[in-house]
Amino acid sequence: MGQFGFGVSWIAESFYVDSERFGALAIPAVAGLSAGLAIFPALTAMLFAAVMQRRAVGGIAAGLLLATCWVALEWLRGHVLTGFPWNLAAYALVDHAALRQTAAWVGSYGLSFLTVFIGLLPGVLIVAAPNRRVPVLVLFAVAVMGLWGGGALRLGTNLPTTDIALRIVQGNVPQVEKWAPGSRERTLEKYLSLSARPGRFDLLLWPETAFPGFLDEDALARRRLSTVLPDGRILLTGVPDRVEGDGETRYFNTVQAYDGNGEILTGYAKHHLVPFGEYVPLRGWLPIERLTEGLGDFTPGPGPRTLAIPGAPLVAVAICYEIIFPGQVVDDLFRPDWIFNATNDAWFGTSIGPEQHLASARMRAVEEGLPVVRAANTGISAIIDAKGEIIARLETGQTGVIDASLPTALAPTPYARFGDWTSLALICAVWALAFTVGSARRCFNSEKSKSEES
Structure with missing residues (x-):
């Protein structure tokens, strides 16, 4: 409860955006979510205890068991x-360049296993018998140096930039103003003004719902895009979309690509929607409203998709919190060259939420071996290379643009090829090694005892 209560405290900020309707729910929502999430480490402890009751193990094996659970x-x-x-x-390792590289092989779940196991070894050392402390010390040193050494080798890979020039626009429009009556024109003018600053770019990137309306239905607004998209430049922007059919209107949270004539080139619909933010689960049973403005629940898109844009490398799109899901961002059958993360963290103010969100984006870059370009309404906008390093960023609350070249991609990582199976393979390999070493030690002790008796 303590870990999650602090770690997701930023969610309360979203309830205060419309405090009259939702402010009273802020504390109960954080407490309830924290309690729900706390069930998982509680189950971890219960599973560990249940196994230990049936077959008590100690030392390194106990540490492996707890890390696995x-x-x-x-x-x-x-x-x-x-x-x-x-x-x-x-x-916990995202800010340590060499240590986070292990995610390229075993993903974030595999790296979590190693992080927990290595973190447990000092405790194992304390309770170990004096004659068993040396192996624990050796294992601790080998594990830490292995993580660092493998990551250092990957960091040695050269990462040049491409010749694709990016411009990320951070409009810094407060959430309370975003959907206010009459704000659409001010918001569009702000984004157009920032986009028109001097400087070269090939791709113009606006954040999630940068345009607070249906841009594909607003011919005048699309014509105004030509002022900032001359010479074949392309805009990728987050916008809501709606589709009529079967007697109903379906709404989507999308990223759409526009050319200088205001024509839609392609688009992507968010497939992993935020419960209670973009739709209400069990709507027929729960008397709860959505926290966001809109005419109805959003409809999920078909899934990860790679977009082909004229004159630009292939791109995968992750909208807002889609970027937090390991292995669920990139189309496995059609690998992109980079990931565009359009988001709106204005809901969470100046809390720790945007920094935590950025940490997830950095880990996706390492796992997939792809650069991640992040456009956020109020920050943190950033360009992240394929090793998880931040090349450029705009802090929360800043208004401005980032002009930089798109970093190159690395070859597909083992995690990009096999997903969470690499995490499972790591856990099985570590257990197999532990059993092998344990069996060898028992055989050695048995032979030693026989020799002493003879």
């Missing part, structure tokens, strides 16, 4: 009821 329940937390893999144990 932890990551198994962490994986479930990322998948059950649409999943919420926020603040995984692996993210």
